[in-house]
Amino acid sequence: MDFRVSVTTPEKQSGACVVVGIFESRKLSDAAKVIDKASNGYIKAILSQGDMDGKAKDTLVLHNVPGVQSKRILLAGLGKDKEFNNNKFLTVTDAVFKTLQKTGSNDATIFLTDIPVKDHGIEWKTQQIVRIATSNNYQFNQLKSKPEDTKPILSKITLGINDQAQLDISKQALEQGLAIANGMSLAKNLGNLAPNICTPTYLAKQAQDMAKKHKLKVSVFEQKDMDKLGMGSLLSVAQGSDQPAKLIVLEYQGQAKKEQPIVLVGKGVTFDTGGISLKPSPDMDEMKYDMSGAASVLGTMQAVAEMKLPINLVVIVPATENMPSGKATKPGDVVTSMSGQTIEILNTDAEGRLILCDALTYAERFKPKAVIDVATLTGACVIALGHVATGIISNDDKLAQELLCAGEQAADRAWQLPLWDDYQELLHSNFADMANIGGRAAGTITAACFLSRFTKEYRWAHLDIAGTAWKSGKEKGSTGRPVPLLSQYLILQSKKSN
Numbered sequence: 347m348d349f350r351v352s353v354t355t356p357e358k359q360s361g362a363c364v365v366v367g368i369f370e371s372r373k374l375s376d377a378a379k380v381i382d383k384a385s386n387g388y389i390k391a392i393l394s395q396g397d398m399d400g401k402a403k404d405t406l407v408l409h410n411v412p413g414v415q416s417k418r419i420l421l422a423g424l425g426k427d428k429e430f431n432n433n434k435f436l437t438v439t440d441a442v443f444k445t446l447q448k449t450g451s452n453d454a455t456i457f458l459t460d461i462p463v464k465d466h467g468i469e470w471k472t473q474q475i476v477r478i479a480t481s482n483n484y485q486f487n488q489l490k491s492k493p494e495d496t497k498p499i500l501s502k503i504t505l506g507i508n509d510q511a512q513l514d515i516s517k518q519a520l521e522q523g524l525a526i527a528n529g530m531s532l533a534k535n536l537g538n539l540a541p542n543i544c545t546p547t548y549l550a551k552q553a554q555d556m557a558k559k560h561k562l563k564v565s566v567f568e569q570k571d572m573d574k575l576g577m578g579s580l581l582s583v584a585q586g587s588d589q590p591a592k593l594i595v596l597e598y599q600g601q602a603k604k605e606q607p608i609v610l611v612g613k614g615v616t617f618d619t620g621g622i623s624l625k626p627s628p629d630m631d632e633m634k635y636d637m638s639g640a641a642s643v644l645g646t647m648q649a650v651a652e653m654k655l656p657i658n659l660v661v662i663v664p665a666t667e668n669m670p671s672g673k674a675t676k677p678g679d680v681v682t683s684m685s686g687q688t689i690e691i692l693n694t695d696a697e698g699r700l701i702l703c704d705a706l707t708y709a710e711r712f713k714p715k716a717v718i719d720v721a722t723l724t725g726a727c728v729i730a731l732g733h734v735a736t737g738i739i740s741n742d743d744k745l746a747q748e749l750l751c752a753g754e755q756a757a758d759r760a761w762q763l764p765l766w767d768d769y770q771e772l773l774h775s776n777f778a779d780m781a782n783i784g785g786r787a788a789g790t791i792t793a794a795c796f797l798s799r800f801t802k803e804y805r806w807a808h809l810d811i812a813g814t815a816w817k818s819g820k821e822k823g824s825t826g827r828p829v830p831l832l833s834q835y836l837i838l839q840s841k842k843s844n
């Protein structure tokens with residue numbers, strides 16, 4: 347998809363379609379007024395016939411409007427002007443692209459960025475339009491022998507603005523929006539791929555390709571290397587699988603080398619059967635998405651490299667399958683993590699924390715400014731927050747606030763849960779330093795408590811994306827979350843450090 351920004355007026359646009367907004371009770375937005383004037387009141391006449399009232403998400407396509415060069419005018423209902431807010435902007439924009447897709451237009455000029463949205467300027471609106479357009483065009487056809495009747499004909503989007511002074515800022519927002527949208531597409535592709543294709547080896551190859559393209563430093567550690575590092579916990583998950591585990595490390599330098607990096611750690615379980623604590627069969631295919639944390643940190647790395655942000659960033663992906671076999675870890679096994687702490691594995695299905703803990707210990711060597719891990723860690727998080735918010739748990743309230751705020755701004759929201767000491771005792775083991783599960787109660791928090799025992803050396807936050815990384819049912823597919831949240835956080839950090 348090709349995007350551009352142009353200082354222009356709607357009636358002069360030749361092309362397949364021009365999009366302008368209508369508020370409820372037939373109130374015209376500024377861009378709609380311009381069209382109405384050029385067409386001698388055509389728009390007002392249509393509205394007073396009762397064809398459209400301007401209710402949010404309603405759309406109406408007009409053809410061959412007199413006095414206007416574009417083939418079509420798409421009127422986008424905005425709802426009541428007093429109630430228009432960021433959420434409405436998102437749902438309206440989504441409705442616009444769904445309608446555009448049906449019209450057969452291959453290009454469109456959109457006049458929505460001048461509609462006022464409280465607390466959100468042209469930057470935000472531009473970014474969101476780019477993201478929503480890209481998401482609506484997204485298809486995953488790689489594994490079909492013949493592509494299905496493919497929908498994207500819409501290939502060129504122009505964002506019409508009326509103020510020359512906003513051109514530069516809008517262009518930059520467009521670039522950033524595009525980088526984030528591309529990062530999301532990468533994350534979606536990796537998530538949606540079949541688990542016989544997207545193995546730890548495949549993830550490592552993707553990281554190497556990205557490193558080559560964007561001049562990043564990449565290291566891929568093999569099982570023998572991890573053994574040398576003492577990553578007994580990570581390797582205990584991998585030992586049941588015929589696919590070799592990999593520890594992938596990518597380094598991006600956008601600042602002086604001496605500046606401390608931010609480290610992102612992504613859970614890369616390319617398939618989670620549960621191991622000997624085998625999961626039930628229904629929907630088990632969805633455990634191909636158990637590498638969504640890895641996919642999202644790789645997508646974020648790509649976005650940061652494309653934006654050329656002035657920060658230092660490290661991405662660490664522990665990648666493995668979790669399989670049952672004669673060699674697999676058994677409930678009751680005790681393993682020693684890289685930190686030296688011992689773990690009694692009471693449930694082999696709580697494997698995410700077992701691979702993350704060693705990756706988190708490894709992260710210490712980067713002397714990080716902050717470490718954020720991203721993981722489809724607990725079913726309990728889906729019960730707590732549903733498919734709306736990502737769970738955040740942190741040992742540093744300021745970091746948690748920054749992430750919550752970034753999620754709010756990026757329309758990729760999260761919600762904080764407590765990391766109080768009261769929960770720690772649930773991980774007690776009679777035989778090792780800790781157990782790998784804490785029982786059914788507060789499952790998301792006890793999982794984070796487990797991780798917190800490996801993150802004492804730095805500021806750390808954990809994002810549980812079990813409910814937000816993919817959709818089930820008819821719309822089954824990866825969401826690309828939380829690439830927007832992480833990218834926004836890093837954009838804000840890059841502004842702070844410069």
Ligand code: BES
Pocket residue numbers: 618620636693695696697698722723724725726728783784789812813
């Ligand atoms: N990958 C799963 C978590 C998960 C389950 C995410 C369903 C999304 C949907 C994770 O490895 C897991 O199995 N967690 C267990 C932990 C339990 C054994 C303490 C869970 O949540 O049931």
Ligand code: MN
Pocket residue numbers: 618620694695696697698
């Ligand atoms: Mn599991």
Ligand code: ZN
Pocket residue numbers: 615618636695697698722723
């Ligand atoms: Zn898992």
